[in-house]
Amino acid sequence: MVTDEEYRDVCELLFREARFADNAQYDEWESLLTDDMEYWVPINRDDPDPESQLSLLYDNRSRVSTRIRMLKTGVRHAQVPPSPMTRLISNIEVERLTDNEYKVCSAFMLGELQIQSTKDLHWWIGRTEHVLRRVDGGLKISRKRVNLINSNEAVPALAFLI
């Protein structure tokens, strides 16, 4: 069990993260991550093992940095200009893992306008699993796993921060 105050802290972090990602505020988004953060979008929905199976994305902290540096060059064509997008986050469940860590499960719907080429409006839908860690009094993201409902189907470019 977590206290109301803890639950509110977790929600605030998730909503802040969503806003930074929606607005292409890359530095602000990166400032929410721990130094050992892992960022993962598996393909296999049932029992994914990143050591033996392909993922859409499986970044260690250094790859996350590369991803963000690329977005900031201004010539990451797949995100020039950044996709206008809005994500709704709901069904937030918080579980305490250790004294200073929480596991958070949530659902999201993300509408993305693919403004760079097709102008299609695409819906990304799925569930997210965060591991949050309290660092110097504030919460940071040490793990983010996104399970898309259609990860095993053909998907368009996913060059933004999901």
Place this chain on the structure above:
Amino acid sequence: MTAQSAIDYSTIVNNGIINSRVYNDERIFEDEIKKIFHEGWSFVAHESEVPKPGDYVRRSIGREPYLVVRNRDGEVNVISNKCTHRGTLLCQEEKGNVRGAITCWYHGWVFGLDGDLKSVPYGAGSRGLDHKCLPKATVGNYRGFIFATLNPNPINFRDYLGEGASLIDRAVECSPVGEIRLNAGWAKFLYKTNWKLQCENNIDGYHVNYVHASLARSIESRYNEAVLAGEDELKTTAVDWGNGHSELFLAAGFSSDLEWLGYSDKKPMKPFAIKYCDQLREAYGDNRASRIIHDGPPHALIFPNLFLAETNIVYYEVDQVGETVQRHTPMLLEGVSDEMNTRIIRLCEAALGPSSFFLPDDGVITERQQAAFEGVPMEIDLRRGMGRENKDGMGLMESHVTDEVTNRAFWSRYREVMTA
């Protein structure tokens, strides 16, 4: 113009000039489905995807739904996935095991693993009727790569592969036991472009500086060579292997061993990589192993739809004239450590797929091409390097990596097939 006059492909594809109708004309697309994918050979699967009897994967030949299935004798068949009764798709899952037989869940018709019709419920009503077995595609298998055609009398499979077989050899021999396995799963990237724009782009060595500028500016990698070097300093070559197969020979630009695995003078090999080199030397002897360690697997297109993408295997599914699904999977090696194969999986995620460091940019740029073709048809100019390409020691046409010799190889085969 009469509505259905035949299309003259010899004027549409002419000496490095391509009419952009080929990318968005529905009639041309229908012709391609028939002449290239139904009557000719295309890649469908790798044998390692169906290791046991009854194992299947769903694949398409053109737009036709097929099953690649291993029978009880261990042979791999490519049979229709449409029930011969009323057409219902027999297998809905992308892969699985059908045990001894394939049952249609509409009316219970049962087919064997070779496509033969085994039984129909309430058989008395079918007495005297010539109900059909599942159509079987003609199959060619080269070192586990399975190609298929709906043509019962196609050109000889090995003649189709031609010198392209040596490209598959070079991919497979990266395994010390000469075997690869594709069982890490496929990622599927949807492009709103014609399939041929992806074929062109993947064997185009000219676009790196611009399409992939963001990566070059963000990391130290072997792609820096291409970005920073002047035209005369680039050592990499573009090669026409005949029959529409072509290669960007990246190894000519590698300055250290296992550069294709991400190592360099600045990034020393980890123990698993050193062990891998030892395994290759033991298997192939010093000379051949040294070449594999340096060169790695090829970056090559096997006409029409198989892309040997270094440590990855890629193929295209054609469905609509302006929409293509590119599927990719890491080329895992038999006879190496798990760590080595995990490294290959991580490379795959970095290079290919919708959230990788490369392909989203290729996707957007080629989608902008497709959008541009909506206007008045234009002439695409793929003549670059025509003045300086020449035959190499093996008699293959070769040129500077930025020359469009690879694209011309594709189009010249295309023209042959479409005008035949």
